[in-house]
Amino acid sequence: GDFAHVDHHRSLRTGFPEAVWGPGKTPEQIAQIMEQLHQRGSLALATRIEAQVHEQIRRLLPQVQYSPLARLCWIPRAQAIAYPGQLSVISAGTADLPVAEEAALTAELSGFQVKRLWDVGVAGIHRLLQNRQALQADVLIVVAGMEGALASVVAGLANCPVIAVPTSIGYGASFQGLAALLTMLNSCAAGVGVVNIDNGFGAAILAGQILRC
Amino acid sequence: GDFAHVDHHRSLRTGFPEAVWGPGKTPEQIAQIMEQLHQRGSLALATRIEAQVHEQIRRLLPQVQYSPLARLCWIPRAQAIAYPGQLSVISAGTADLPVAEEAALTAELSGFQVKRLWDVGVAGIHRLLQNRQALQADVLIVVAGMEGALASVVAGLANCPVIAVPTSIGYGASFQGLAALLTMLNSCAAGVGVVNIDNGFGAAILAGQILRC
Amino acid sequence: GDFAHVDHHRSLRTGFPEAVWGPGKTPEQIAQIMEQLHQRGSLALATRIEAQVHEQIRRLLPQVQYSPLARLCWIPRAQAIAYPGQLSVISAGTADLPVAEEAALTAELSGFQVKRLWDVGVAGIHRLLQNRQALQADVLIVVAGMEGALASVVAGLANCPVIAVPTSIGYGASFQGLAALLTMLNSCAAGVGVVNIDNGFGAAILAGQILRC
Amino acid sequence: GDFAHVDHHRSLRTGFPEAVWGPGKTPEQIAQIMEQLHQRGSLALATRIEAQVHEQIRRLLPQVQYSPLARLCWIPRAQAIAYPGQLSVISAGTADLPVAEEAALTAELSGFQVKRLWDVGVAGIHRLLQNRQALQADVLIVVAGMEGALASVVAGLANCPVIAVPTSIGYGASFQGLAALLTMLNSCAAGVGVVNIDNGFGAAILAGQILRC
Amino acid sequence: GDFAHVDHHRSLRTGFPEAVWGPGKTPEQIAQIMEQLHQRGSLALATRIEAQVHEQIRRLLPQVQYSPLARLCWIPRAQAIAYPGQLSVISAGTADLPVAEEAALTAELSGFQVKRLWDVGVAGIHRLLQNRQALQADVLIVVAGMEGALASVVAGLANCPVIAVPTSIGYGASFQGLAALLTMLNSCAAGVGVVNIDNGFGAAILAGQILRC
Amino acid sequence: GDFAHVDHHRSLRTGFPEAVWGPGKTPEQIAQIMEQLHQRGSLALATRIEAQVHEQIRRLLPQVQYSPLARLCWIPRAQAIAYPGQLSVISAGTADLPVAEEAALTAELSGFQVKRLWDVGVAGIHRLLQNRQALQADVLIVVAGMEGALASVVAGLANCPVIAVPTSIGYGASFQGLAALLTMLNSCAAGVGVVNIDNGFGAAILAGQILRC
Amino acid sequence: GDFAHVDHHRSLRTGFPEAVWGPGKTPEQIAQIMEQLHQRGSLALATRIEAQVHEQIRRLLPQVQYSPLARLCWIPRAQAIAYPGQLSVISAGTADLPVAEEAALTAELSGFQVKRLWDVGVAGIHRLLQNRQALQADVLIVVAGMEGALASVVAGLANCPVIAVPTSIGYGASFQGLAALLTMLNSCAAGVGVVNIDNGFGAAILAGQILRC
Amino acid sequence: GDFAHVDHHRSLRTGFPEAVWGPGKTPEQIAQIMEQLHQRGSLALATRIEAQVHEQIRRLLPQVQYSPLARLCWIPRAQAIAYPGQLSVISAGTADLPVAEEAALTAELSGFQVKRLWDVGVAGIHRLLQNRQALQADVLIVVAGMEGALASVVAGLANCPVIAVPTSIGYGASFQGLAALLTMLNSCAAGVGVVNIDNGFGAAILAGQILRC
Ligand SMILES: Nc1ncnc2c1ncn2[C@@H]1O[C@H](COP(=O)(O)O)[C@@H](O)[C@H]1O
Ligand SMILES: Nc1ncnc2c1ncn2[C@@H]1O[C@H](COP(=O)(O)O)[C@@H](O)[C@H]1O
Ligand SMILES: Nc1ncnc2c1ncn2[C@@H]1O[C@H](COP(=O)(O)O)[C@@H](O)[C@H]1O
Ligand SMILES: Nc1ncnc2c1ncn2[C@@H]1O[C@H](COP(=O)(O)O)[C@@H](O)[C@H]1O
Ligand SMILES: [Mg+2]
Ligand SMILES: [Mg+2]
Ligand SMILES: [Mg+2]
Ligand SMILES: [Mg+2]
């Protein structure tokens, strides 16, 4: 349809295909774009897909797969790829899981190997210190809401790039993720790149760019 | 003068005398209020006093003492008091020293014993872990700018009340201390009470209230 | 489950067990973490639990208790503790009750004795002045929304630490509690420690730290 | 000059002549507008005039008078007016004096009788309660910075309209008067009208409108 | 109940009885407080009452009256009062009516005479100029959302105090009424007192204070 | 009804009739105003009309037409007008379509000719460069959410006025369109006029003013 | 120098040459870029040039001209152009003159004819109504600080596009021009395009694009 | 001195030595820390050093080198390192040079090879498209103020990680770099990691981490 100019050269240009941002699109629009991407041989991936939207997409495109936790809907590439390198995704609290899993699953679907370490926020710093082996990676994604302090602590311990993802988890003066975002931007540990609030997807793409660099 | 109604009963009521907030007052006004407080037997303490203002106050009140680092000016109580209990003041970076010292010195002048631990921010968490004995106190004051993450880490390790003081140190998205303030308010470690940005003085008074409670 | 690394040493380290932050967790996850905490001998406490979530938790863990006003769900410690010292919780308006009661009940469940004084906001200051005996405590928690001025007035009258809890009660320029939060941070009465908007729970833990200090 | 269309009918229309807002105007422009206003028989009043600007205006218009505290510069009306009614101006702290005096002096120059009560902020509420007779007025102007709580307390005690003037006095989370402004807008005591931060002038004009109504 | 300390002296002290702020209270609580106020001979007025809440209150207190437009619920005073003086309420757009009517009706219930002028926003300034007789009043309340410019224009034309009520009507950069609030606070026409966003009730109480002054 | 003073001279004065802003009005009020406008010979246009509201209006005014995408409801002018000149509306993403279509359809209903170019955001800049002929117009409207960068790029390429419409599409740090709004206001390409977030209607009216100028 | 890639095709592409944004450049850099632009036959215009910077530029490029009010520095085109059409620039207060003059002078230097109307803010609306002939133009630029209400009133009266320029004139809740910016974006009169705070230059370029369209 | 706990293991842990953040430190403190770092064999680098501060440091440590543009002061490592890989630093405007050069020089001093491309902002997109070979790198740093749109355009064209650095260059609604920061966080092109406003230093460290990964 002329409602969309799918960017089919993005995969050639940047190494990653365009993904479908779900909100504000009808299930029909999403299915149509996913089918186009799939027919070109790309991974067809749609983000922020609620369970009932997935149901409607599946009626139109029965081969789609779905993760309710990560709210991702996809058709895998016909030809699987497997890139070398190691990515760890680390999250601060249980409530940050949807964003952390969006990052981890996007990276896996893009061909990268992922280690997960959940619920190791700084209020109990020993949980991180006891799992320091997870920091032995080529890239780290740190996902945290509330005050988002985990990114600074991790970046002070790690010998690789750190991608920080603030989440909207919190209340009151967290201002829907603003507090965690500011924390991460002001990290006194250098070597941290920040993405938008709740943007697990973008963190995974950046991690992929780094691992292939 | 009728420009001020000094609250001489505050010491009786709350246990601490009124202190003089320097900005926006003339040296003459400050000296006059300090003298009144001193004559009533209270500690006479003025905060946010720049070096040249101190010079002018000293000409009017030769007995004043001054700390250029803490920007405090005072006449000690005639009768020294010494309260039991242990307070530690912990700061994240070298640039946070003026605020940290304002807290430490205010507490000492009020009769409390203070341990200082400077420059142990979370970018090098081992600096804090190697000095954990400083956390063995009855109250902790944590002073940090930039992302202010130190307060959460300390509160997760300590067995006593933690008072968090955000500082205006930083740039860009620190927004003059707002980032550190939000971090501390959203601390995922419970048991943290937050005071205003750069308010080392208020942190010391609160610590004093706790130690005497 | 590996979705959570419950911090079982927190009670040893900081004197208070980890509590479960309800939002963003399934009833199954909440029940599972509460059971783990209970089996270790800790108070198992979950916050921000709506009535229907409580119903589902109770089916899995029949021994849980619930306060619909405070939105708290808990299993008491096998061995009750009773700490010495007196805490008063003071609230400004009737609409602030849920947050005030979250503070009061958390403190009671943690072993502290609590006096409650409700609806004494500064628009009718005589209501506070006629109940000044409630200020004779070891720690005060002041809960207020709208302009949050009660904390300053109380701190100017009291001879003990004051913990200020802004609430999101209000409209328009209250900006969901921001106005009350700023008021409390800028209190011209020293000796006030502020917690996050609506954070009755955190205020109670800080009060507990102070009472045991 | 054509740089200004002085609104000479304002006095007829609204009861008060246009005043000159000093910042961004040259001393020549200010003097020229003041002279025009004076020749029409109005009070000629310029606000926010620093001492050195006043010196330059005085060279051009020797009859001007000046208050360095209120930063007002004026030529009185040829024919003095004296309106009935009583206005009290109440301020919270010594540092709020310039704004409070801008209000008080503007009102006096406009023909109203003014009582002043300085430095009675809520941290020592007895200072206000001991001076309750100042609340027996036809209109009250309350001037306060930092958390600005004084306006609510006064409005809860007074039987007349209250005009609240937030000041930019404070630091950190006062955000140049924003905290006091929000406090006053959210006052839980009804009957409070708020003007801009540091706008003592506007408060006096509003008070004058009320007293003449 | 002990959930509320109704301020029964407020009427004596400030001339207006306490009103019940509806949100966050159960219909039972509202009815109970209204009954207390009514039995003391006061006007019993509750604000922000949705239609279904009114239904529940009416079952408990059949004598209540209700305005769905103003969302007010009340029992009139046994003894009607009628104050002298004229109040005009002026609104900018049709969508501002609920707030404008909250102001107008509160004033009428409190004993004041009210003229209404609706939908005369500045995009068609002739609508206001053709109705200038409405500006011949003792007090004016101006209600406007979006950019809120009407207050400045009215204050420049009127010879009496102006109370400005910003509304949350608008979208995008109106930020729920913030734009109109800032406009009104920065009015270049002096003599304007501002109340909180959507606070028609407070504007009416202030108008009443002025009319009785 | 007296709830509205429809500005029937606006069409004469400004060239465009008043349009009905739907939110906060009942279907009856909307239908009544539309009928008045239609009877005067104007285009009767209502904006922000949801499908179910349209249903209710249609029962009262069967001749109305409706676009569910643009959320516009209208009765065309009896006498069609056709202005010369060419307007292009360009949008960045598929989710921006409702706002883009509100602009395009409003312009067409007002008598202007419109070219549409959808989904050519800067992440795939070749999509814009390959459609550069759309920039050959007399006026351009650029509609974009998220970071809103499209307006700057277009303005750097075009030889005509550019009207930029930020949309509320995005999440996290887009703050409901604030990010796109700031981007457009700070455009380093001159010649860009910005309207409110999601204000497709206003952009079309401004474009019409320009085309008729 | 390689510090700048001057965009020499901008004039061909967009009809206006690149202008030099002065802040953050040395006088040498500014002179060098101006000379390049002049040699290509373009108007060489630099904005935000303080008097002392102009002095240094003039030493390097003696032919530059300068307006201290508008803070513009320029070398006129060798070949003067004169476009048809009429632009009026209208300002609200005397303090807005520098921005208004930046707009007026930029337009004149670009070949357009300009009428100026200064100091006609809405606090005295008759000043605008008595000068309505200035609204008879092809484009209007409205410059206003403080609450910025003039743009809405003008747009409701005018039959041509209106470009609104908020200025940073004001204090307190004007937040350096934010209040005026929001007012203009929320204008209830359609047909208003807004540019950045204090951006008289950008308003003139947009006006030029419109006049040539 | 005990004012600093220099983190000498940071180089071993994270691959980069601690750098000295200049603001708020005396020249003596800076020189002392630089000497310690140098004696340990690390690069000794201090950031945000104004020319006169450099003069004072040089008197104490004659071997320091200085870049006035980048405001960096350093003593190179005794043993030069040269890492493989290619970094390009791209800036939008001439006024962004200090931040861009801070990034480029920090990277060079850390052993990386750097290509610079200045003044290619999106207002003249052909400047970037004509220099597309600079995008053929292993990592890109994009530095932009005002609306910061360059990062999105570059990320849509490049096949490698992009680090975006917003600058505080701009005025009005740029809010000291906030506009550019939000633009970059909301980039519709994935694969962008954002650092703090003006943080060229942090961008270089992150680039170094990526190049060594
Ligand atoms: N301190 C002040 N605060 C607010 N408005 C003022 C002040 N002083 C003068 N004004 C108003 O500012 C307007 C004059 O603006 P201008 O034309 O720039 O001189 C008049 O409407 C005055 O009533
Ligand atoms: N619509 C309203 N806006 C502002 N304040 C109100 C409103 N309605 C009632 N109030 C005030 O809210 C307070 C009652 O708060 P509460 O104790 O929660 O019932 C009293 O001070 C009332 O005067
Ligand atoms: N006063 C101004 N306001 C906004 N943009 C300007 C101004 N003066 C020059 N510019 C623009 O700023 C850009 C030049 O930036 P730079 O490369 O830093 O010189 C050009 O696109 C100019 O059109
Ligand atoms: N320009 C800069 N931007 C951000 N962080 C920096 C900068 N320069 C130094 N740092 C970091 O600031 C910290 C030093 O802070 P301090 O202890 O106050 O010297 C170290 O972690 C440095 O890595
Ligand atoms: Mg957890
Ligand atoms: Mg350090
Ligand atoms: Mg109450
Ligand atoms: Mg005082």
Ligand SMILES: [Mg+2]
């Ligand atoms: Mg209307």
Ligand SMILES: [Mg+2]
């Ligand atoms: Mg698309």
Ligand SMILES: [Mg+2]
């Ligand atoms: Mg004027």
Ligand SMILES: [Mg+2]
């Ligand atoms: Mg340039």
